[in-house]
Amino acid sequence: MSRNAEVADRLDEMADxxxxxxxxxxxxxxxQAADNIRGHTVAIETLAERGRDAVEEIDRVGEAIAAKVVEYVETGEIAELEELRDDLPVDIGALMRVEGVGPKTVADLYEALGVRDLDDLEAAAEAGEIREVKGFGPKTEENILDNIEFARESHERALLGEAQPLAERVLDHLRDHGAVTAADTAGSLRRWRPTVGDVDVLVASDAGEAVVEHFTEFDAEVIEAGTSKASLRADGMRVDLRVVVEAEWGAALQYFTGSRDHNIVLRNRAIERDLKVNEYGVFDVSGVEDPDAGQRVGERVAGGTEASMYEALDLPLIPPELREDRGEVAAADAGDLPDLVALGDLRGDLHTHTDASDGDESVAGMLAGAAEFGHDYLAVTDHATGPGMVGGVGVSDDELLAVAEEVRAADSEVRAFTGVEANIAADGSVSVADDVLAELDCVVASPHAALDGDGTDRLVAAAEHPAVNVLGHPTGRLLNRRAGLDIDIDAVAAAAAANDTALEINANPHRLDLRGGYVKAAVDAGATIAVNTDAHRPAAFDYLRFGVHTARRGWAEAADVLNARDADGVADFLGL
Structure with missing residues (x-):
């Protein structure tokens, strides 16, 4: 398993x-270095073995930080981090999970009360000691005590598939209020990142207090409420509301969607044009003696719409999914932004399961569900035998052929493709006999066991198999549960492109595998992407939107996506 997240965590701790x-x-x-290492497509230990210069190739990783990365990979420690731990001997990560406790709060409580961990914090709060510390008070102490239990339980970020439905319910509730003129998500949720820290919602209204009051009537625990901001906790997630006036709606939506690095690039671009950009708008500060004197200094030239914010900087509107500072501003400036794939572009699903393996619905039921969803075609790809497959056994080769006959005989409104999800063994072999694969329309091959270490050769071998059409959930990751295989995405994508094997974005929100950065590498290599739901029941077809937005995060256009083609186009790809 890659140590990227491990190294990034150490750098984040140093920052804190x-x-x-x-x-x-x-x-x-x-x-910044931690964020880029965490999302880098090459294992950090591989780069460290090549030396500090190789680590420095990661964006925003300079010489000093690269040296620390190499030191950690080689020794398991960073000397400076150990010194910082000695200077402040606390469990800073656990303490900062408590609502309202930041790095400086941790330092203040340690210096005043010797608080080192959550148990110490809880004891100090219960004893009424925190309120006596300068800068604190009874309300702060109460909030800390109320949130300690939640901090103990919430070690993981929420899945996109959990946060998005909650956000939609909250937005529906807010839009019911007559004073709300616009409402949307913001932050990492609007960028459709696979996991989020909280749910950010933004509202345009001239009646902030009334909107906040309405927000607090949502069925949830109220954390805090002011005149234009409020926070709730619902379904185990924090929901933060901010209300802005309509004239500043576009500015706030752009600013709070982020990402931070994307906004920094825009801010620097604004400075080059004698402009100032912030959450209130774009301001002309040419001739202004001190542009930093306030947030609304100068003449406002944009802010009512998000498009106006970019237009003021001589840019087209950049889709939220691209705002990660991965070259999107330069591409926009050059007129090279991709025409991103949209949910309406997709015509079918090429990875689904029935009750012949571990699904909940029959072949006929899945085909009917696909028709109701609006698909033109569906591939039925039940699990085959192999390690890690359903029940440890899966469907035998003979049973696969029987399911295929049932698919062919089905009276369906959608075009039905026969298929299988075969296992990719550790050596790259596929767990179904070649003569059986030859009888099937769509062969999805996926890793299901031995999901640690480098899986590059394994996936390349499967991509080169003449019967394999799609590499399913290529890394085998499960969000918040396992990282999955390390892969050299450039090598895998090259093999996929050379062999007309599609790389899957598994749209199940527990997977979202391939991730956005890998999708971009695949698209750049000319590989074909398949956005599939891995549906085990018709309701799971709704997962498709999560896969589409992941594809958009990877700069994919409709032409890059296999199942944006019509049924005949898919059949051509499958060699039928």
């Missing part, structure tokens, strides 16, 4: 500890 000790500038540099 430096901030707690009052160090300026460095914390941000460490956090």
């Amino acid at each position: 500890r430096l901030e707690a000790l009052g160090v300026e500038y460095k914390p941000r540099a460490y956090r």
